[in-house]
Amino acid sequence: xxxxxxxxxxxxxxxxxxxxxxxxxxxxxxxxxxxxxxxxxxxxxxxxxxxxxxxxxxxxxxxxxxxxxxxxxxxxxxxxxxxxxxxxxxxxxxxxxxxxxxxxxxxxxxxxxxxxxxxxxxxxxxxxxxxxxxxxxxxxxxxxxxxxxxxxxxxxxxxxxxxxxxxxxxxxxxxxxxxxxxxxxxxxxxxxxxxxxxxxxxxxxxxxxxxxxxxxxxxxxxxxxxxxxxxxxxxxxxxxxxxxxxxxxxxxxxxxxxxxxxxxxxxxxxxxxxxxxxxxxxxxxxxxxxxxxxxxxxxxxxxxxxxx
Amino acid sequence: xxxxxxxxxxxxxxxxxxxxxxxxxxxxxxxxxxxxxxxxxxxxxxxxxxxxxxxxxxxxxxxxxxxxxxxxxxxxxxxxxxxxxxxxxxxxxxxxxxxxxxxxxxxxxxxxxxxxxxxxxxxxxxxxxxxxxxxxxxxxxxxxxxxxxxxxxxxxxxxxxxxxxxxxxxxxxxxxxxxxxxxxxxxx
Amino acid sequence: xxxxxxxxxxxxxxxxxxxxxxxxxxxxxxxxxxxxxxxxxxxxxxxxxxxxxxxxxxxxxxxxxxxxxxxxxxxxxxxxxxxxxxxxxxxxxxxxxxxxxxxxxxxxxxxxxxxxxxxxxxxxxxxxxxxxxxxxxxxxxxxxxxxxxxxxxxxxxxxxxxxxxxxxxxxxxxxxxxxxxxxxxxxxxxxxxxxxxxxxxxxxxxxxxxxxxxxxxxxxxxxxxxxxxxxxxxxxxxxxxxxxxxxxxxxxxxxxxxxxxxxxxxxxxxxxxxxxxxxxxxxxxxxxxxxxxxxxxxxxxxxxxxxxxxxxxxxxxxxxxxxxxxxxxxxxxxxxxxxxxxxxxxxxxxxxxxxxxxxxxxxxxxxxxxxxxxxxxxxxxxxxxxxxxxxxxxxxxxxxxxxxxxxxxxxxxxxxxxxxxxxxxxxxxx
Numbered sequence: 001x002x003x004x005x006x007x008x009x010x011x012x013x014x015x016x017x018x019x020x021x022x023x024x025x026x027x028x029x030x031x032x033x034x035x036x037x038x039x040x041x042x043x044x045x046x047x048x049x050x051x052x053x054x055x056x057x058x059x060x061x062x063x064x065x066x067x068x069x070x071x072x073x074x075x076x077x078x079x080x081x082x083x084x085x086x087x088x089x090x091x092x093x094x095x096x097x098x099x100x101x102x103x104x105x106x107x108x109x110x111x112x113x114x115x116x117x118x119x120x121x122x123x124x125x126x127x128x129x130x131x132x133x134x135x136x137x138x139x140x141x142x143x144x145x146x147x148x149x150x151x152x153x154x155x156x157x158x159x160x161x162x163x164x165x166x167x168x169x170x171x172x173x174x175x176x177x178x179x180x181x182x183x184x185x186x187x188x189x190x191x192x193x194x195x196x197x198x199x200x201x202x203x204x205x206x207x208x209x210x211x212x213x214x215x216x217x218x219x220x221x222x223x224x225x226x227x228x229x230x231x232x233x234x235x236x237x238x239x240x241x242x243x244x245x246x247x248x249x250x251x252x253x254x255x256x257x258x259x260x261x262x263x264x265x266x267x268x269x270x271x272x273x274x275x276x277x278x279x280x281x282x283x284x285x286x287x288x289x290x291x292x293x294x295x296x297x298x299x300x301x302x303x304x305x306x307x308x
Numbered sequence: 309x310x311x312x313x314x315x316x317x318x319x320x321x322x323x324x325x326x327x328x329x330x331x332x333x334x335x336x337x338x339x340x341x342x343x344x345x346x347x348x349x350x351x352x353x354x355x356x357x358x359x360x361x362x363x364x365x366x367x368x369x370x371x372x373x374x375x376x377x378x379x380x381x382x383x384x385x386x387x388x389x390x391x392x393x394x395x396x397x398x399x400x401x402x403x404x405x406x407x408x409x410x411x412x413x414x415x416x417x418x419x420x421x422x423x424x425x426x427x428x429x430x431x432x433x434x435x436x437x438x439x440x441x442x443x444x445x446x447x448x449x450x451x452x453x454x455x456x457x458x459x460x461x462x463x464x465x466x467x468x469x470x471x472x473x474x475x476x477x478x479x480x481x482x483x484x485x486x487x488x489x490x491x492x493x494x495x496x
Numbered sequence: 497x498x499x500x501x502x503x504x505x506x507x508x509x510x511x512x513x514x515x516x517x518x519x520x521x522x523x524x525x526x527x528x529x530x531x532x533x534x535x536x537x538x539x540x541x542x543x544x545x546x547x548x549x550x551x552x553x554x555x556x557x558x559x560x561x562x563x564x565x566x567x568x569x570x571x572x573x574x575x576x577x578x579x580x581x582x583x584x585x586x587x588x589x590x591x592x593x594x595x596x597x598x599x600x601x602x603x604x605x606x607x608x609x610x611x612x613x614x615x616x617x618x619x620x621x622x623x624x625x626x627x628x629x630x631x632x633x634x635x636x637x638x639x640x641x642x643x644x645x646x647x648x649x650x651x652x653x654x655x656x657x658x659x660x661x662x663x664x665x666x667x668x669x670x671x672x673x674x675x676x677x678x679x680x681x682x683x684x685x686x687x688x689x690x691x692x693x694x695x696x697x698x699x700x701x702x703x704x705x706x707x708x709x710x711x712x713x714x715x716x717x718x719x720x721x722x723x724x725x726x727x728x729x730x731x732x733x734x735x736x737x738x739x740x741x742x743x744x745x746x747x748x749x750x751x752x753x754x755x756x757x758x759x760x761x762x763x764x765x766x767x768x769x770x771x772x773x774x775x776x777x778x779x780x781x782x783x784x785x786x787x788x789x790x791x792x793x794x795x796x797x798x799x800x801x802x803x804x805x806x807x808x809x810x811x812x813x814x815x816x817x818x819x820x821x822x823x824x825x826x827x828x829x830x831x832x833x834x835x836x837x838x839x840x841x842x843x844x845x846x847x848x849x850x851x852x853x854x855x856x857x858x859x860x861x862x863x864x865x866x867x868x869x870x871x872x873x874x875x876x877x878x879x880x881x882x883x884x885x886x887x888x889x890x891x892x893x894x895x896x897x898x899x900x901x902x903x904x905x906x907x908x909x910x911x912x913x914x915x916x917x918x919x920x921x922x923x924x925x926x
Contacts, residue, residue: 001397018399025400029384032405035437040387068387089810109812110696111766118767127539130814132696170696194701195693302392 001299004117004124006295008135008174015299016178020143022290023293030067041070041301044101048074049091049116050127056262057127057137060286061104064293070301073098083250088112092119102301105129123300125293131165137261138171139292142179142186144285145216148257158210160186160242161220161269162231164193168261169220173201184210188242190223190231207242207288218259219244219270235268245271257281323476324489325469329449331360332465336447337369339463341376345415349442351413352380355431356401357418361482364450366418379406383417384437388430405438415441416462420478422448425459450489452476498872498915501531505540505876508547508841508865515545517872520915525866538920540876543909546846548580548873549827550853550862552672552750553647553726553798555819556613557580558604559597560589564894565803567601571610572926573801573891575918578821578875579611581854581862582801584712586618587648593618593629594855595637600862602639610918614857615745617641619660623649628660635667642858645672647726648773650708652678657712661721670722670748670856673712675733676774680704685814687775689759695763697813700775704729707900713740713747719886724751724856729774729798730914731784738793748856750798751785753822753829758898768809768816769898772802774907782833789848790839796853799826803894821897824890827877836905861914872915881907 002010011019030036046065050058058074065072075095088107095103102123105113110130117124128134146152157176163169163185176183183201185192196203204210210272211217224240232238239245244258249271252258258274266272324332344350347370354363360382367380384401385415417431428446435444442484447463452470470476475492479485498520506512507525514529515522523532531537551574557565567584574582584601586592592601599616605613617634622625623646634641644664651657651673660671681704686692688699709725713736716723728734728749740747752772759778762770770776788794802819809816830849834840840848846865854863861871885899911919918925 022400025384025402026387029387029400029403032409033438037437038387039433040392087807087811107812109814115812130696132697156910167696170694193693194699195689195690198690198693274655298387299397302395302397 003300005135005296005300006117006124006126007133007140008112008171008178010135011175011178013178016139016142016175019139019292019295019299020146020297023143023291026294026298027291036257037067037069039069040298041065041068041227044070044301045099046070046072046102046104046297047095047098047100048072048076049095049103049105050074050076051105052128053105054128057106061125061127061293062250064290064297067290067294068297070101072299073100080165088115089119092116095118095122102297123155125296125300127168130167132167132173135171136289136293136296137168137173138175139296140285140289141172141218141259141261142175143288143292144259144281145257147288148281152176155181155215156184157181157218158184158186158214158218158221159208159218162191162222162226163187163196163220164191165223165226172218173199174251177201184214186210186242188232188238191226194262207248208251211248212253214252214256216257216259217244217252220261221263221265222269223266224265224268239268243269243271244274246273249274249277320490320492322488322490324466326487329487329489332366332449334369336463336465337366337373340366340416341370341374343462346374347376347378349412349414350378351406351407351415353383353412353415353417353435354380354418355417355427356382356384357483358478358480359418360402361480362420363418366447379408381406383431383434385427385430385434388434390426390430397410410435410441411437412440412442413435414443414445416445416447418447420449421476422446422451422461422464423454425455425457429457429460448477449478497798498537499532500872500912500915500917501529501535501537502540502545502876503537505543505545507545508846509544513865515874517912517915520872522866522870522872523868525868538910542880543876543878544842545866546578546842546875546877547850547863547865548911549578549849550857550859550914551579551582551799551801551823551826552643552796552853552857553752553800553855554582554584555587555800555802556584556824557803558588559600561805564805564808565581565892567604567613568610569771569891569893570801571605571608571613573823574822575610575827576891576908576913576922576924578827578877578911579823580873580875580911580913581612581614581857581859582823583614583616583643583857585647586616586645587623589732591618591622592616593623595630595633595639598634598639598641598738599637609913610924611913612859612862614859615639615641616643616645616647616672619644619646619651619855625649625651625653625656628656628663631660631663631669632667635669642667642669643672643724643856645674645726647672647674650674650676650678652708654711654715658715658719661715661723662719665719665721668722668858670724672724672726673708674726675705675708675712676706677707680707684775685743685796686763686771687777688740689760689778691763695825697763700773702732702777702781705730705774706732706736710736713737713745716740716747717743717745722746723748727752727755727774727798728785728788728794729755729777729781731781734784734788734793737788741793746850748795748876749793750796751789751794752798752800753826753833754820754898755785756782756789756833758828762898763813766813768811769820769896770803771813771816771818772800772820772827773818773847786833786837786839789834790844796848797826797830798853799823803892804896805894808897819896821890821892821894823892825885825897825899825904827878827908828883831879831906832904872912874912875908875909878907879905883907
C-alpha cells in the first residue's frame with residue numbers, strides 16, 4: 001500500500017479499486033448499527049492541518065477519522081501559530097513531535113502536501129493544495145459515479161468549467177482515466193491550462209455537441225473574480241456558452257448523472273432547476289465522502305508504522 | 309480466518325473429503341437444532357471468507373431438516389483485528405446483517421477454522437457494536453487447537469491436533485473448486 | 497608572494513608551456529623556463545590554464561541579506577569556481593542605485609581580495625521602474641560602474657527602457673535587461689507547459705521573455721546603444737537574438753548553466769531548490785541554447801548565482817524565492833553540456849566565460865590569455881578529475897544548489913588574482 005495520498009496519480013488501478021471497494025464495505029459494515037464507530041485506528045492520531053477554510057472537507061475527514069476511533073487534532077490557520085507566521089516546516093516538526101500518524105492538509109499553495117510529506121514520518125493526505133489536486137474529492141466523485149452508474153470503465157464523463165484553477169478537475173482527470181473512464185473537458189480556452197493537450201482527456205469548446213454523448217456531467221465552480229481578470233467577458237456570456245441550463249440538460253441521455261463538487265454558483269455555471277435535480281447526488285456525496293476518507297485512512301494507516 | 313493458503317508448497321494430506329464435509333455440516337445443523345430447541349431465535353453470521361458459505365449451508369440444512377427459516381448473514385471482523393499494525397492493510401470482507409438485526413437473537417458465529425481465538429475475539433467486539441444479542445455461540449468446521457484466548461466452540465466439525473508449523477486449509481465449492489480440508493507442511 | 501612558475505600547463509587547452517609570473521604580472525610563457533627570483537613552483541602537468549573566469553551576473557546579497565551571502569563568502573565561492581572577477585547585481589538592500597552603495601560593494605570586494613567585485617548599478621531608483629537612478633554618478637564613482645540592471649525586475653516600461661539605453665551612451669554603459677513582461681507573468685511559478693498544467697503552478701510563458709527581448713533589440717537598434725540580455729532561457733529568444741545581431745545592433749546575451757542542463761520536469765518534486773527566474777524550460781530550449789552558445793549568438797555564460805537562506809527555500813514552492821547557487825558549478829556544467837558533446841573547445845570556453853564577459857563589463861585586466869605583460873589572472877583546471885556536489889561543502893553561506901549529489905567533470909585546482917593564489921589544490925587560500 002502507498003504511504004501518502006498526495007495526488008490521484010499515486011493510485012494505480014488496483015489500489016484505486018481497492019479503495020473504492022473498501023469504502024463500499026465500510027458503508028455496509030456501518031449500515032443500521034447502533035455504534036457508528038469502528039475500533040480500527042484506536043490510539044492513532046490524525047491531525048487536520050487546514051490553512052484554508054473548508055468546513056465541509058474538514059468535517060468529512062474528522063468524521064472519517066473518528067468513525068475509525070482515531071484521536072483527531074484540528075490545527076487550523078486561525079487560532080494557531082500559523083497566523084503568527086510559523087513556517088510549514090516548523091509546523092511539520094511540531095506535528096512530528098506530537099506523534100501524528102496521519103496529517104490531512106489543506107493549503108493554498110500547490111505542492112504543499114508534497115513538501116509536508118518530506119518533513120513528517122506519518123502519512124500525508126492531500127485535502128486540496130492550491131490549484132494542484134484534491135484526490136479524495138476525486139475518489140468520492142468516482143465512488144458516487146460507480147454507485148449510480150454501476151461502472152466506471154468506458155463511462156463518458158464531461159467536466160465543464162474553470163479547469164485552469166481547479167484541483168478537482170486535475171484529480172478527477174487522473175483518477176477517472178486510471179479507472180477506465182473517458183474524460184472530456186469543456187471550457188472556454190482561457191480557462192484551460194497551456195499543456196492540457198498532454199492530459200489524458202479530450203478537449204472541446206462545444207458543450208452542446210458533447211452532451212448527448214455524456215453519461216456524467218460535472219460542473220466546476222467558476223468564480224466571478226475570473227471575469228475581472230479577463231478570462232471571459234461577462235457572467236451572461238459564460239453561462240450562455242458553458243452553463244448547464246434546462247435546454248442543455250435536456251440534451252443529456254435520460255439516465256445521465258449531473259454532479260457538482262460545490263459550492264454551486266447558481267445561475268452562472270448551473271441553472272437553479274438543474275442544480276436542484278443534481279442535489280440528490282450532492283447529498284449522497286457527503287456520506288460517500290466520509291466513506292472514501294475512512295477507506296483512505298484505513299489503507300494508509302494500517303500496516304507497519306512508517307513502512308512504505 | 310487463519311489459514312487461507314491454497315497453494316502452500318510441501319507435503320499435504322487431505323483430512324476431510326467432500327463427502328466428509330457434507331456429513332459434518334449435517335451433524336452441526338442437527339446439533340444446533342438440538343441445542344437451541346428448534347433454532348427458532350437463531351441468527352447465523354458467517355465470518356468472511358469461508359464462514360459465510362458455511363453459514364448459508366447450515367441455514368439450508370436446518371430448513372431441509374425442520375422447515376425452519378434461519379436468518380443468516382456475514383460479519384467482517386477485519387476492522388476489529390488486533391494485528392492491523394503488524395500485518396498491513398487487508399481488503400475488507402462483506403458485512404450483511406439480516407433484516408431485523410440481532411437484538412434478542414441467539415447469534416451463532418460461523419467460521420472455518422478455530423485457532424488462536426483472536427478472530428472470534430474480534431467478532432465478539434464487532435457483534436456488540438451492531439446490537440445486543442441474547443446469546444452468542446460459535447460453530448467451526450475445524451478446531452486445530454493452540455488457543456491464545458479463553459474461547460471455545462459450541463459446535464466443532466472435527467478436532468485436528470496440529471503443530472504450529474502446519475497449515476490447515478479449508479476448501480469450499482463456493483470459493484474454491486471443491487470441498488476439502490487439507491493439512492500442509494509440518495515435519496519436513 | 498605574487499611570483500610563480502607554473503610548469504607544464506596546457507595554455508587554453510593548446511600547447512603545453514610554463515608560465516612565469518613576477519609581482520602579479522605574467523613575464524614569460526614558454527618551455528623550460530627558470531623560476532623568477534623568490535617564485536614558488538607549481539607543477540601543472542595535465543592541467544589547463546584559462547584566463548580567470550568573469551561572471552557578468554552574481555548576487556552577493558550584501559548589503560542587506562548577509563545571512564544568505566556576503567561579498568566575502570560569494571567571492572570565495574567565485575574563486576573556487578575559477579573566477580577572478582564577478583559583477584555584483586544591484587538588487588541588494590538598500591538597492592545599489594547610488595554611488596554610495598556601489599562604492600560600498602566595490603570596497604567590500606577589494607577588502608575580501610579573492611576576486612575583483614565589479615558592482616552593477618540599478619537602472620531605476622529602488623528597482624521600481626519609475627525614476628531613472630543616477631547612472632552617471634555611479635559611472636563616475638570609485639566603482640566605475642558600466643553595467644546597469646534592474647535584474648530581478650524587468651525594465652518593463654518601454655519609454656523608461658529607451659531613455660536608459662540612450663542615457664548610458666554618454667559613458668559607454670550597457671543596460672542588462674531581465675527580460676520578463678510582467679503582465680504575462682503575474683504570479684508565475686515555473687515554465688508554462690506540460691508540467692505547470694499538471695502541477696497547478698502558474699505558468700511563466702516563453703513569450704513573456706521573447707516579447708521583451710524583441711522590443712529591446714528594436715529599441716537598441718533605434719537609439720544606437722548597447723543592450724545586454726540577462727539569462728536567456730528560450731529557443732525563441734535565441735532566434736530573436738540571431739536576427740538582432742544580423743542587423744549589426746550592439747546586443748549581447750548570456751545564458752546560465754542551469755538553463756543548459758536542467759528542465760522544468762525538475763518542478764515535479766515541488767522542491768523550490770529548482771525554482772529560478774527565468775524558470776527551467778524544456779529539452780527543446782536546452783538544445784537551442786547550447787547551439788546558440790556554440791554559434792556565438794549567445795555571447796557568454798553567466799551564473800546568476802543567487803544564494804537564498806533556508807527559510808526562503810525550505811517552504812512551499814510559491815512562497816520560495818527564485819534562484820540557485822552557480823559559481824562553483826558553472827565551469828563543470830559548461831564542460832559537461834558544451835565541451836563533452838563537442839560544441840565548444842577550451843578556447844571557446846575561455847571566450848564565453850572570460851574574454852567576452854570581461855569586454856562586455858569593461859574589465860581591462862581580465863579576460864586575457866597568459867602572455868608577457870598581462871596581469872596574472874588565471875585559473876588551472878583538471879579536465880580529468882570529476883567531482884560530486886555536496887551542498888554543505890560549498891563556500892556559499894547558502895545551500896540552494898539543485899546539483900546536490902550530481903557528479904560533474906572538470907575540477908578547479910588553482911586560481912590566481914594578479915599573481916596571488918586565491919585557490920591552491922582546490923582550496924581557498926583565505
